[in-house]
Amino acid sequence: MTQMQQQSKGIESLQLINVALSVMNLNQAIAWYTDKLGFNLKYRTSAIEGIELALMEKNGLYIDLIHYPEPINLELEWKDPPFHLQITGLRNLVFFVDDIEAANAELKAKGVYLMWESNFLPHLETKVTAFHDMDRNLIAFWEKNEQILNYLQTGNMKNSL
Known part of the structure; x- marks a missing residue:
C-alpha cells in the first residue's frame, strides 16, 4: 500500500x-x-x-x-452580526436556502425574531438572515447562488481585493 x-x-x-x-x-x-x-x-x-x-x-x-x-452558559457578551465574530469559538450555524424571502416569511410565521434580515453581502452577491435559537445560539441562512458555490470551491469572491 x-x-x-x-x-x-x-x-x-x-x-x-x-x-x-x-x-x-x-x-x-x-x-x-x-x-x-x-x-x-x-x-x-x-x-x-x-x-x-x-x-x-x-x-x-x-x-x-x-x-x-447543570448547564452553564459562559458567553458573557452577546453581540449581533457582524460583531459576534469578535468572540472566539463556534460563532454560528450556517444553512443554505434556495429562497431567503420565503425562508424569512416561514421563520416569522413561527415567531422567530430575525435580527439581521436579508442583508446583502456584495462580495458574495447573496442575502443573509441571522437569528437565535432558544439558547441564543446564532443561526444564519444564506441564499444559495453560483457566486457562493464558486467561492466555496475556489476562494474567489466577485469583488475581492
Missing part, C-alpha cells in the same frame, strides 16, 4: 457528520429545532454522568442536542 493510499483512509477521508450543541433545556431545544427549522428527532438517549442526548436530522444534516445536568 502506498503512502497516498494510507492517507486516503485517514484525514483525507474527513467529512462533517454532525454539529453538537449544548442546550439549557433538552425538551425546549427539541421542540424549537422541530417547530422552527423542521428537524426530525431521530432518537433521544441517556449518556454518561447524567448527560442526555437528542439526535436531530434534516436533509442529511445531524445536530446533536446535548443537555448536561
